Amino acid sequence: MSEDRSVAGEATLHYTLHVNGSDRDVADAWLGESLLYVLRERLGLPGTKNACDQGECGSCTVLADGLPVCSCMMLAAAAVGRDIVTVEGLGDDGELTDVQQAFVDHGAVQCGFCTPGLIVAADHLLSVNPEPTELEIREAISGNLCRCTGYGRVIAAIAGVAEERAASTG
Amino acid sequence: MSVRVAESLEEVCSLLAADPATSLLAGGTDFMVEVNYNHRRPSSVVVIDRVPELTGWRRHNGRVELGAAMTYAEMEHPLFAAYVPALAQAARTVGSPQIRNAGTLGGNLATASPAGDTLPPLAALDARITICSVRGTREVGLDELIVGPKQNTLAPDEVIRSVTVPVVDGPQEFLKVGTRNAMVISVATVALVLDRARRSVHLALGSVAPVPVRATEAEEWIAGVVDWDAPEVPLDDVLTRFGELAAAASVPIDDHRSTADYRRHAVAVMARRALARVLS
Ligand SMILES: Cc1cc2nc3c(=O)[nH]c(=O)nc-3n(C[C@H](O)[C@H](O)[C@H](O)COP(=O)(O)OP(=O)(O)OC[C@H]3O[C@@H](n4cnc5c(N)ncnc54)[C@H](O)[C@@H]3O)c2cc1C
Ligand code: FES
Ligand code: FES
Secondary structure, three states, X not given: OOXXXXXXXXXXXXXXXXXXXXXXXXXXXXXXXXXHHHHHHHOOOOOOOOOOOOOOOOOOEEEEOOEEEEHHHOEHHHHOOOEEEOHXXXXXXOOOOHHHHHHHHOOOOOOOOOHHHXXXXXXXXXXXXXXXXXXXXXXXXXXXXXXXXXXXXXHHHHHHHHHHHHHHOO | OEEXXXXXXXXXXXXXXXXXXXXXXXXXXXXXXXXXXXXXXXXXXXXXXXXXXXXXXEEEOOEEEEEOOOEHHHHOOHHHHOOOHHHHHHHHOOXXXXXXXXXEHHHHHHHOOOOOOOHHHHHHOOOEEEEEXXXXXXXXXXXXXXXXXXXXXXXXXXXXXXXXXXXOOOOEEXXXXXXXXXXXXXXXXXXXXXXXXXOEEEEEEEOOXXXXXXXXXXXXXXXXXXXXXXXXXXXXXXXXXXXXXHHHHOOOOOOOOOOHHHHHHHHHHHHHHHHHHHOO
């Protein structure tokens, strides 16, 4: 939702969020704004996507205190004090992470709308479970809808990262 | 207009008492759908997901006490699942990993949807629910808290603090029918608890009545049929009869998700399957 959702005359909020390692001020915000809205419309972080605004599609997935959540289901002002990481915060300085590179290499990006959410979910899976089974991969991305790829290439990309990481650490 | 991240239960209660129009917010997975679609315009919000008295779970006097802000992801944990397997199984079927990391038990209770997946296990376990306000603390059963579809008996200044369930000696099952495996609202559910010590079977049904129901006739009949000294998988006609009695306890409706006939059928199949599993 990109329209201004505050109503003239309503008091506004001012708070600070911790996003991708920095403190970010949010001023003149309406109380009911979701974290997704604030990330995209107020903090200039459009990597996180909005496809449903109701928790169903996972394209808005971010990490909150290390756990994947739907940012559309989080009230932005309630995220104060939480450590938020968006897809923009996963890699260093515009470099692709190995997960992002694998999605490109495996053709797991078609229209790309679901990709940021899938990358965050996949990144988290591999950080807590370095050698997931196919079932565990499917489970980890079960909250992320992709209408293009049919998931086969996505699963192959994630499995490929796990294999490469295992090979490189011996 | 404010959003307060509460730090104690006392703070939650006094904020509610000061302004009963204040909304409580836990995981946001029901609340934010309403806000995003303009069905709700909160004037002030108290965030309760980090209140120490509401988080986590503990064992206490042969019972397990679950904080109202306990998430589904926490209920899935093997240490918790060992004590309350039916609830852990139910939690495992909710939404998606993202929803399970945020959604809470207290939110599921307050929302009081007929399809709330924690409700049948809580009904089967005779859960007790503790509710707090500045006026004091009261304890109620599930049927006193949830009285109709999306209707709870909470006063505007009250907050659900915790839920307690007994640690039962025996296996438990939760089964759910929906259109797919992930991200699905229940068409019908059953929760079955076998209590070896009390020689009883508790069976609760979800999504097939305005509120969760206990299939008491099925429970009483099967308790008299099981050989409690040497339990074994019942014969086919016993399983069938149990399924029929379970289905008879449901009062389902036709809606956009399913038909009443299919729901009755699903209850019968799941009840017999759950019984066979706990007795195998
Ligand atoms: C995509 C998606 C999938 C879902 N799938 C399922 C599913 O499979 N099964 C299922 O059962 N549900 C499902 N839900 C619904 C929802 O996730 C659950 O009902 C969840 O338990 C709500 O908890 P919450 O902490 O997010 O509540 P919130 O949204 O924070 O709050 C919901 C309501 O409860 C009140 N409340 C919260 N905590 C308390 C408390 N301690 N005391 C008093 N009032 C309180 C709030 O004021 C609010 O009115 C789904 C939701 C989404 C968005
Ligand atoms: S936009 Fe948040 S889950 Fe779809
Ligand atoms: S690539 Fe188009 S939705 Fe996934």
